[in-house]
Amino acid sequence: MIDEDDLLDAKDIDNMLGNLSLKELQYMLARFNTSSIAEARKKIGVGEACSTKLEKKVSEPLKVIMQDVIKSAALKMQNALISAVDVKIAGLESESEVTRQAVSSELIDRVMGKPVARSEISGKGGNAISIDAFSGALKKVYGTNDDEVEEINE
Numbered sequence: 001m002i003d004e005d006d007l008l009d010a011k012d013i014d015n016m017l018g019n020l021s022l023k024e025l026q027y028m029l030a031r032f033n034t035s036s037i038a039e040a041r042k043k044i045g046v047g048e049a050c051s052t053k054l055e056k057k058v059s060e061p062l063k064v065i066m067q068d069v070i071k072s073a074a075l076k077m078q079n080a081l082i083s084a085v086d087v088k089i090a091g092l093e094s095e096s097e098v099t100r101q102a103v104s105s106e107l108i109d110r111v112m113g114k115p116v117a118r119s120e121i122s123g124k125g126g127n128a129i130s131i132d133a134f135s136g137a138l139k140k141v142y143g144t145n146d147d148e149v150e151e152i153n154e
Contacts, residue, residue: 002075008068016061027054028062 017025023044030040041051091103122128139145 002071002078004075006071007075008065013065016064020058020061024054024057027051028058031055031058031062032066 017028020028023046026044027040027046030043031037034040034043037051037055041048046054088103088107091099092107094100094103
């Protein structure tokens with residue numbers, strides 16, 4: 001479980017970012033909003049050598065802040081889950097029998113697990129799968145030759 005105390009506060013962020021130059025902060029923001037170093041470099045207009053230096057300087061604070069963003073999102077989801085469960089359970093009191101049945105089934109499935117659904121694979125018209133059809137599929141999908149297929153059939 002994530003707790004509010006696990007998140008960064010303004011002082012933590014200030015300590016991390018306070019020693020960074022404007023260019024380093026621009027690069028960090030570009031890295032935050034792009035998916036690659038090359039994109040970030042292009043966005044702020046620096047060369048490869050400069051971006052390598054910037055990357056070394058901002059990689060740790062960027063990682064910490066990204067983790068904090070993910071923790072914040074997880075905390076929001078965690079808190080919303082309680083409300084979502086309340087809404088789902090309230091469906092048991094619905095005036096609609098269809099809604100009550102659907103909610104009941106969903107809750108049972110989530111807590112106890114869904115029943116196993118059986119499936120049967122058969123050939124054309126419900127008959128057994130022919131070896132020829134299976135062999136053809138092996139040849140087509142895996143590029144097997146007749147000798148390999150014959151070996152499988154034995």
